[in-house]
Amino acid sequence: MTNLEKYAKAFVDSFDVDTAALPTCSYQSVAVWDSIGHMALMALLEETFGIMLETEDIIDFSSFEKGKEILRKYSVEL
């Protein structure tokens, strides 16, 4: 699986959403992406890529697209 596929899978697993809907997926655009869903997603991404996200990045992680930018800072090539 490529990193992008792994990244997408984390969203699908956390939020039970369709892959097709991911590009427009953002905080609270699906009911499941609330604080609790956010925490689950962050935990899954940290585990998947073996990284530790900083506070600033956790609270800035507001959409599928924004998240890609953030992960690049942790040398995760997407």
Added chain:
Amino acid sequence: MWNFSSYPERVAAVCDTGDSITYGRLTSFADTIRSAVPDRQLVFCLCSNTLGSLAGYTSFLHNRIVPFLLGSGLDKAFLDRLTETYRPSYFWVPQELQSSFRDASQTCFPALVCEYGYALLKTPFTPPFPLHDDLALLLTTSGSTGSPNLVRQSYENLAANTASIVECLEITEHERPITTLPMEYTYGLSIINSHLAAGATVLLTAKALMQKEFWSFFKDQRATSFGGVPYTYEMLKRLRFFGMALPSLKTMTQAGGKLSPELHREFAEFAHASGRRFFIMYGQTEATARMSYLPHKQSLEKCGSIGIAIPGGEFSLIDGQGNVVTEPDTIGELVYKGRNVTLGYAESGDDLIKGDENGYILATGDIAKRDVDGFYYIVGRKKRFIKIFGNRVNLDDAERLIQSTFPGLECACAGRDDHMTVFITDADRATAVKRFLSSKTGINPAAFAVTPLQAIPKNNAGKTLYAKLETSICGR
């Protein structure tokens, strides 16, 4: 409970939109409401952490109009059921939701007042149910799994609990608490009530801890305190809260369920090391909001304890034979006595005329012990419910709800706080059950695990053997 007219120029609340309201404006808005609602009636308030929601609530209480506080995002079917049961004379709702309130002929309910983004709608429901003179406020006890059971709170209840909280947390007019909990949730509401009583400034935000906007509002408005349920503290830890620069923060309170001893210790240590105060508290909607507090200076020494009764309250422990437990470190049901013990429940509109049924005494349903120094520790529960993200969820109600939606499906609900496990006998329906529970309760599906089993373990009488199920969860 409040005396807004003694500090009219002070700011009562600031909202994350930048708008604010003074205590003087709250008083004059109460007059506006009074001229629209001439007599004592029931109002359904669809709450949010906004100025409109707050101004409506304080005005209703001030005018002895009885508000029933509900979340503005409440499941529509549940709201309809409550509406049918209690026939409110008015709704106080966010203006953007106004058009969804219509009569049988699809005509919108007329709006009598529109201010601060909220609208007061007159309903055509008659006749209204008579209201008891002592009845001040109605709240639900749980999410939407239960029956439309409400807790009836009196003016005396609210005043007593508010005064106790102000006293034990030493709340002054200089406080600036930021909202982290919904206003319709008893603990969230008690933070608002107690700070308004002290003439402080409440910082209202609908943003969540995991959002950047929450923290910018926190810093810009120099928040001094917040409250949280156990899950809030788990999230804060994940956010690496201990490393955040929050110079204005002075006090943290925790209630709404038992914090793990590890998290209790970590936050208590953090508070001690950084010169802040960390209070563990314990409460129930049936006791207005709060019954105990662990003084912050003892938060480390008495780790895992809910502390002592709040000023004006009193605890006792009752054993299985109905006798008072006097020995230390011996378990019994925790019983609370105080003027904040609410009048009782309402299950139908006819119950709103009822007076006090509890005589200021509440059997909490929690099993506790007391140490030699008089500090209490919760060790279990008598009834089959768990708390999910601070919300009480009755496991038997959850089972009934699943069975009525999935006819023929055998199921049993068990689990611990924040983690419900649903055992079913048909693996193909696991996803559907999980989705259903989440959408019905409005609780994130992360809280529900659905586990297929060959058969639900039962005894000869057909009763589910929950102890066996619990073992199977732990064995995982």
